[in-house]
Amino acid sequence: MRAEQILRTTPAGLYCPRGDFYVDPVRPVARAVITHGHADHARAGHGAVLATPETLAIMASRYGAEFTSNRQAAAYGARNTINGIDVTLVPAGHVLGSAQAVIEVSGKRVVVSGDYKRRQDPTCAPFEVVPCDIFISEATFGLPVFRHPPAEEEIAKLLRSLKTFPDRCHLVGAYSLGKAQRVIAHLREAGYDAPIYLHGAMQKLCDLYEALGVRLGDLRPAMDMMKTPLTREVFKGAIVLAPPSALNDVWSRRLGDVVTCFASGWMRVRARARQRLVELPLIISDHADWDELTETVQEVKPGALWVTHGAEEALVHWSNSIGIPAMALNLVGYDEEGAGETPPAAEPAA
Amino acid sequence: MKRFAALLDSLAYQPQRNGKLRLIEAYLRDTPDPDRGWALAALTGNISFKHAKAGLIRGLAESRVDPVLFGLSYDYVGDLAETVALIWPAKPGANRAPELSEVIETLNAASKADIPRLVESWLDALDPDGRWALIKLMTGALRVGVSARLAKTATAALGGQEPDEIELVWPGLEAPYENLFAWLEGKAERPSGIARAPFRPVMLSHPIEDRDLAQLNPHDFAAEWKWDGIRVQAVSDHGEKRLYSRTGEDISAAFPDVMDLLPDDVALDGELLVFREGAPATFNDLQQRLNRKTVTKPMLRDFPAGIRAYDILHQGEDDLRPLNFRERRARLEALLTTAARDRLDLSPLVPVTNWDDLQTKRSNPPSPAVEGLMLKRWDSAYLPGRVRGEWFKWKRDPHLVDAVLMYAQRGHGKRSSFYSDYTFGVWKGAELVPVGKAYFGFTDEELKEIDRFVRNNTENKFGPVREVTHTSETGLVFEVAFEGLARSARHKSGVAMRFPRINRLRWDKPPRDADRIETLEAMLA
Ligand SMILES: [Zn+2]
Numbered sequence: 001m002r003a004e005q006i007l008r009t010t011p012a013g014l015y016c017p018r019g020d021f022y023v024d025p026v027r028p029v030a031r032a033v034i035t036h037g038h039a040d041h042a043r044a045g046h047g048a049v050l051a052t053p054e055t056l057a058i059m060a061s062r063y064g065a066e067f068t069s070n071r072q073a074a075a076y077g078a079r080n081t082i083n084g085i086d087v088t089l090v091p092a093g094h095v096l097g098s099a100q101a102v103i104e105v106s107g108k109r110v111v112v113s114g115d116y117k118r119r120q121d122p123t124c125a126p127f128e129v130v131p132c133d134i135f136i137s138e139a140t141f142g143l144p145v146f147r148h149p150p151a152e153e154e155i156a157k158l159l160r161s162l163k164t165f166p167d168r169c170h171l172v173g174a175y176s177l178g179k180a181q182r183v184i185a186h187l188r189e190a191g192y193d194a195p196i197y198l199h200g201a202m203q204k205l206c207d208l209y210e211a212l213g214v215r216l217g218d219l220r221p222a223m224d225m226m227k228t229p230l231t232r233e234v235f236k237g238a239i240v241l242a243p244p245s246a247l248n249d250v251w252s253r254r255l256g257d258v259v260t261c262f263a264s265g266w267m268r269v270r271a272r273a274r275q276r277l278v279e280l281p282l283i284i285s286d287h288a289d290w291d292e293l294t295e296t297v298q299e300v301k302p303g304a305l306w307v308t309h310g311a312e313e314a315l316v317h318w319s320n321s322i323g324i325p326a327m328a329l330n331l332v333g334y335d336e337e338g339a340g341e342t343p344p345a346a347e348p349a350a
Numbered sequence: 351m352k353r354f355a356a357l358l359d360s361l362a363y364q365p366q367r368n369g370k371l372r373l374i375e376a377y378l379r380d381t382p383d384p385d386r387g388w389a390l391a392a393l394t395g396n397i398s399f400k401h402a403k404a405g406l407i408r409g410l411a412e413s414r415v416d417p418v419l420f421g422l423s424y425d426y427v428g429d430l431a432e433t434v435a436l437i438w439p440a441k442p443g444a445n446r447a448p449e450l451s452e453v454i455e456t457l458n459a460a461s462k463a464d465i466p467r468l469v470e471s472w473l474d475a476l477d478p479d480g481r482w483a484l485i486k487l488m489t490g491a492l493r494v495g496v497s498a499r500l501a502k503t504a505t506a507a508l509g510g511q512e513p514d515e516i517e518l519v520w521p522g523l524e525a526p527y528e529n530l531f532a533w534l535e536g537k538a539e540r541p542s543g544i545a546r547a548p549f550r551p552v553m554l555s556h557p558i559e560d561r562d563l564a565q566l567n568p569h570d571f572a573a574e575w576k577w578d579g580i581r582v583q584a585v586s587d588h589g590e591k592r593l594y595s596r597t598g599e600d601i602s603a604a605f606p607d608v609m610d611l612l613p614d615d616v617a618l619d620g621e622l623l624v625f626r627e628g629a630p631a632t633f634n635d636l637q638q639r640l641n642r643k644t645v646t647k648p649m650l651r652d653f654p655a656g657i658r659a660y661d662i663l664h665q666g667e668d669d670l671r672p673l674n675f676r677e678r679r680a681r682l683e684a685l686l687t688t689a690a691r692d693r694l695d696l697s698p699l700v701p702v703t704n705w706d707d708l709q710t711k712r713s714n715p716p717s718p719a720v721e722g723l724m725l726k727r728w729d730s731a732y733l734p735g736r737v738r739g740e741w742f743k744w745k746r747d748p749h750l751v752d753a754v755l756m757y758a759q760r761g762h763g764k765r766s767s768f769y770s771d772y773t774f775g776v777w778k779g780a781e782l783v784p785v786g787k788a789y790f791g792f793t794d795e796e797l798k799e800i801d802r803f804v805r806n807n808t809e810n811k812f813g814p815v816r817e818v819t820h821t822s823e824t825g826l827v828f829e830v831a832f833e834g835l836a837r838s839a840r841h842k843s844g845v846a847m848r849f850p851r852i853n854r855l856r857w858d859k860p861p862r863d864a865d866r867i868e869t870l871e872a873m874l875a
């Protein structure tokens with residue numbers, strides 16, 4: 001059986017003809033397998049959706065309970081069948097509920113890894129290596145200049161800055177699904193137990209994480225504090241989390257003198273950090289860095305590597321050079337920034 | 351090296367002066383000798399290595415990384431030091447990371463042939479920030495927005511001293527400055543007896559407006575022209591000669607022609623100018639000589655520099671600063687009648703009878719190289735800094751033009767949510783050409799209004815920059831004030847403004863009525 005008969009690229013995304021389903025389709029389809037809740041992977045309007053219970057809950061919270069007419073919850077490791085094709089979801093370590101889709105057809109195994117990382121993350125299950133014939137990988141940080149330092153070091157940097165600038169509010173930009181909760185969880189691990197203030201756009205997903213069993217500690221809506229006459233006092237030396245789009249927006253003016261921080265793998269490159277007027281870059285990423293990408297490919301030892309989105313060229317070159325034939329799929333519709341933050345129409349812009 | 355790297359890293363992202371001071375002070379407080387002294391030397395520009403060059407770094411990287419991957423990465427990052435720092439493959443089991451002092455002392459002692467091997471082993475042992483700092487240090491360009499003066503100010507704060515106290519002892523010190531830190535921390539006496547030709551903190555003036563003059567008695571004041579060069583201090587001391595900028599930066603190396611002019615054992619306060627046939631040329635000419643580490647023969651021939659002296663601070667063994675201006679002026683005149691030479695002369699006094707008369711003189715200066723008048727109390731001692739009520743600068747009225755806002759950029763720090771940096775242009779034929787940039791001159795209220803205008807009239811976005819509507823009918827006109835104009839090949843308009851600021855918002859004025867480039871060109875003539 002040829003690879004294309006198991007999975008092929010179409011304008012709507014990766015399609016499995018035998019099982020008549022798509023993985024992370026970018027347009028509405030009859031049947032979809034969704035790897036995780038980021039907006040560029042999980043869109044509303046599919047006929048049927050197979051995903052982990054957490055991903056289904058995230059989609060429902062973002063799009064409303066009616067985001068699909070047929071939900072199929074698939075626990076990690078459980079074998080599901082779609083039109084006779086075996087589909088298993090295993091943890092991808094990217095955000096809560098994120099999964100790799102393991103598709104088996106006539107003894108051939110294809111792993112669609114979605115977005116993934118290999119670092120420790122207190123908010124989600126760690127990536128599992130599944131040996132396979134074809135491994136489909138993203139390449140958001142697919143250049144050897146991207147090597148993320150340990151998240152603990154970056155959190156320590158933030159705590160050190162709070163000590164150096166105790167009178168300034170530390171406004172941390174973080175994507176509202178996954179990154180925000182991970183930053184909070186790492187702060188708690190480091191012993192920071194003061195209240196953390198949230199921009200309105202983060203509240204719902206933080207509540208959902210809590211409901212799904214991820215402890216985040218004392219979180220408070222920043223907006224409530226903005227109404228008091230003591231606003232400036234409250235935010236002195238406090239940590240406030242906001243989506244990146246709010247960092248330099250009018251909203252942030254009410255926080256007084258802020259140290260603008262941004263938690264993202266892109267912060268590795270100075271020009272990117274300066275362009276966003278970031279004063280304290282925090283290199284914390286939910287995507288694999290170069291070493292994680294190359295180590296993962298070597299551990300999975302696939303017969304072939306297909307690269308979906310990001311900096312495909314370097315990863316394909318490297319893979320070919322170690323004898324694993326690779327190609328770029330040139331899928332369109334996925335967020336090259338790896339943010340998954342393209343706000344879906346149903347989500348209020350707050 | 352780790353701490354030094356963290357310091358450079360945080361300084362590079364810190365936009366505020368006070369924030370930078372805090373970071374440097376904290377570093378100096380927490381870091382032991384001799385590392386902190388070497389860091390201070392690096393920040394004040396007092397370190398350079400003969401054999402460590404950018405080409406060497408690139409060569410090392412290309413020997414360690416797949417050239418295709420290196421090329422793709424360099425394309426993406428765009429900066430060699432940063433690309434190498436990030437792409438350098440970690441080597442498990444590498445040696446421990448070197449200390450800053452170890453790097454500097456080793457590089458100073460090493461032969462040219464040993465350097466590649468040494469640098470390679472350090473790159474292996476350091477993390478990405480450490481590698482970046484190492485490469486910056488070696489290639490001699492830190493570029494983290496810290497002046498020597500700022501670094502010294504932070505150092506002074508360590509011991510609760512005034513920055514000027516550091517300047518006094520500085521020329522006698524050598525990196526890594528252990529005696530300086532010992533003094534600041536109260537563990538030793540003030541370093542002394544070794545300083546030759548030290549910088550003495552400069553006395554500065556307050557600006558004064560026409561209407562404030564009524565409160566001053568003209569008989570208390572001497573007046574002299576304020577020349578349009580840069581304020582300097584020239585010191586000669588037992589054969590040692592130095593030229594300092596107003597902030598104490600040693601600029602001797604770039605002005606050998608000026609050093610030759612200095613009489614023995616004096617400290618003079620004056621204006622650095624280019625001279626042509628005994629007369630000062632405009633700032634435009636002086637600019638050719640500024641911001642250069644060294645100077646070429648043609649430069650010396652075409653733009654000969656000299657000093658027009660305002661004051662004398664030291665002579666022989668005598669500190670003249672406690673004397674009043676009248677007494678110092680007499681000493682200066684006496685010195686320069688015997689020691690005057692081409693390109694070292696006395697700044698003449700302007701007789702003061704009453705303010706109206708002086709105002710007339712101010713409006714008709716004797717030379718285009720005058721930018722206003724200085725008023726100095728006859729009885730003023732020479733005191734460091736901006737002392738209230740002693741010296742005033744009465745500037746010529748600024749030039750004004752009406753220009754149209756073309757681009758707006760987000761500010762930094764407290765202003766990062768505002769579009770607060772403006773590029774404006776004037777008409778050249780039927781199109782607007784940018785002539786300058788300004789980010790102050792307006793009130794907080796006006797800033798909010800401009801910000802709103804920018805957001806509501808955005809044509810294009812480029813990262814933090816917005817292109818703002820600027821047609822002949824729609825746009826925002828600024829009245830821009832500036833001090834002078836220079837020809838510039840870098841600007842499309844061919845001119846560059848000195849010290850531009852927003853003087854007034856002309857909401858009432860349609861863009862088509864803004865000024866034309868011909869108006870500016872006429873000022874250049
Ligand atoms: Zn994602």
Ligand SMILES: [Zn+2]
Pocket residue numbers: 038040041115138334335338339340
């Ligand atoms: Zn993605």
